[in-house]
Amino acid sequence: MHHISKVDRITEQLRSLISRRAFDGDKLPSEPELAETLGASRPTVRQALAALELDGLIIRRQGVGTFVNPNVASISTRLEEVWDFYEMLQDYGLPVNVDHVSLTLGPPEPDAAEALELAPAEDAITTANVFKSGDTPVIYCIDIVPARLVTQAYREEELHGPVYEFLGRRCGQHLEYTIARVLPVVADDTLADLLAIDPGTAVHYFIEVGFNDQDQPIIYSQEYYRPECFDFRVVRKMTSRLDLGDPRDELREEGL
Amino acid sequence: MHHISKVDRITEQLRSLISRRAFDGDKLPSEPELAETLGASRPTVRQALAALELDGLIIRRQGVGTFVNPNVASISTRLEEVWDFYEMLQDYGLPVNVDHVSLTLGPPEPDAAEALELAPAEDAITTANVFKSGDTPVIYCIDIVPARLVTQAYREEELHGPVYEFLGRRCGQHLEYTIARVLPVVADDTLADLLAIDPGTAVHYFIEVGFNDQDQPIIYSQEYYRPECFDFRVVRKMTSRLDLGDPRDELREEGL
DNA sequence: TAGTGGTCTAGACCACTTC
DNA sequence: AAGTGGTCTAGACCACTAA
Numbered sequence A, B: 001m002h003h004i005s006k007v008d009r010i011t012e013q014l015r016s017l018i019s020r021r022a023f024d025g026d027k028l029p030s031e032p033e034l035a036e037t038l039g040a041s042r043p044t045v046r047q048a049l050a051a052l053e054l055d056g057l058i059i060r061r062q063g064v065g066t067f068v069n070p071n072v073a074s075i076s077t078r079l080e081e082v083w084d085f086y087e088m089l090q091d092y093g094l095p096v097n098v099d100h101v102s103l104t105l106g107p108p109e110p111d112a113a114e115a116l117e118l119a120p121a122e123d124a125i126t127t128a129n130v131f132k133s134g135d136t137p138v139i140y141c142i143d144i145v146p147a148r149l150v151t152q153a154y155r156e157e158e159l160h161g162p163v164y165e166f167l168g169r170r171c172g173q174h175l176e177y178t179i180a181r182v183l184p185v186v187a188d189d190t191l192a193d194l195l196a197i198d199p200g201t202a203v204h205y206f207i208e209v210g211f212n213d214q215d216q217p218i219i220y221s222q223e224y225y226r227p228e229c230f231d232f233r234v235v236r237k238m239t240s241r242l243d244l245g246d247p248r249d250e251l252r253e254e255g256l
Numbered sequence C: 001t002a003g004t005g006g007t008c009t010a011g012a013c014c015a016c017t018t019c
Numbered sequence D: 001a002a003g004t005g006g007t008c009t010a011g012a013c014c015a016c017t018a019a
Helices: A006-017 A031-038 A043-056 A085-090 A109-115 A162-171 A189-195 A246-253 B006-019 B031-039 B041-052 B085-090 B110-115 B161-173 B189-195 B248-252
Strands: A058-061 A065-068 A096-106 A124-133 A134-145 A177-186 A200-209 A217-225 A232-238 B059-060 B065-070 B096-106 B124-133 B138-148 B177-186 B202-211 B216-226 B233-240
Touching: A006 A043, A031 A043, A043 B041, A058 A232, A058 B096, A109 A217, A109 B085, A124 B110, A134 A162, A162 A217, A162 B161, A177 B177, A189 B233, A200 B202, B006 B031, B006 B041, B031 B041, B041 B059, B041 B161, B065 B124, B085 B096, B085 B124, B110 B216, B138 B161, B138 B189, B161 B216, B189 B216
Parallel strands: none
Antiparallel strands: A058 A065, A096 A124, A124 A134, A134 A217, A177 A200, A177 B202, A177 B233, A200 A217, A200 B177, A232 B177, B059 B065, B096 B124, B124 B138, B138 B216, B177 B202, B202 B216
16 A cells, blocks of 8 residues: 655645635745645645646746635536535535435446446446435436446445445445546436426436546446536636647657 | 746647557656657656646556556547637538627626626627538537727627637737536527527537636636537546645644 | 656756835 | 746655566
8 A cells, every 4th residue: 555645645735725715815825835834845845736736726926926716716516526426415414315216237238338348248236326415306326337346245225325435345446537428418207207307407417437546447327417406617728739840750769 | 928848848749649649559658768858857757747647648557657548538529628619620520610690799798797807887799609510500609708808909700700819819818728617408499590409409508717827707608519519528536535634733833 | 676657855047026 | 135936957765567
């Protein structure tokens, strides 16, 4: 097991401080000051700041200082981040309930099988649940996990909720990142019933593949979000479009 | 005007090489090798690689090497990137056409005025256009720019297309990043007509605010994307949730 | 054992902003 | 002039992987 690096620790500390609005006037201490306070060298601090800057969370102005970017820091649900449904819904203050819809074992639908790189007819666990904030259904989610990943015995109830914990405890798999397709769909009768909305309402539909730290797909999810309950935002950067000529030339010289 | 830093140059060179699939077996040269080839020190190269890693574009395996992440590199339209509609649509191979819908000067709707931090009754330019790939309408876009930003004379036709160029040339403003709300909507008759789709179809709706390098809002856009034409994807990272205690303690010691 | 990436530091110098 | 962030290098040492 590896330790958390100083850079990562500092990054998360600063991230936490930013989200708690701990900086007067949104101005961070200077780099030398942070370095001394946090017990690190300036390059180490700068590495952490660079990560936060790429995130859009801070702005650095030469000769002036480093500042929190309020436009970004105030976003509650950034699309670039994966949340645990439980934790996300708990922030709403109401008790979180889960209605279990179905649980099956067998070859999944072709799209899922392909995304998970399953062998023909290979089995997977498919679990469907509705997450509720109080009595209001807000997310309908279908999760598919390759059966071969399950290395420990488990109780069925463990699949009646967020699957991330199950992946860690029963599969020894840690989700590192996901790639999500974001689609708009119109609720049909079935979905409208599950989310207690009117048929014909527009709904967010995510098709999401989760990967472990080896970049192997370990979970395929389909998620429907009740409208009005979520305010998904994404920070988008300009594609830089630098004019560099063909950079392959430089590497070709070395016979790459 | 400042130059492009070595780190940024290398980052973009590598990004370009990755998108051209210039690396055999998706394996990048070693860090010392890259450093020598690109004429930089190892820390400089590593800084570029760190940026690409945060982007999810590469994976680094200690003792093994650095690799392209094919899952991410193959994404055509990443939601975290802002594209110019013209360039984006040109990739489809068909000629890009623009139907101009309307152009008005005057105080915009309240949401836009607030997002752009306009004074009461302050004027803005509102331009609406439909972008077509060949004869197929694919994007309906309403752009709002504060009138005070316009510092040069311009022809109306310059507003019958992508506004980014107009912002640069006539306003001296460079778009750095945007924050987009992503919403699903059902096409009403008007929208269905503009995009030549059936009323009742689900459509992607972005409400996007663009900022300059001073973090001032300079453009407010509403965009509707024809379904089936775009495959928006986003790479989502796990929120790290490190257990750090309360990091404010450390900074308090210094009397922050 | 050799080669890879991971971590961290020290420090020089520059460019910019503010006073 | 003083203080801020920007850039870049040199180099030491560690941890991991593969042969």
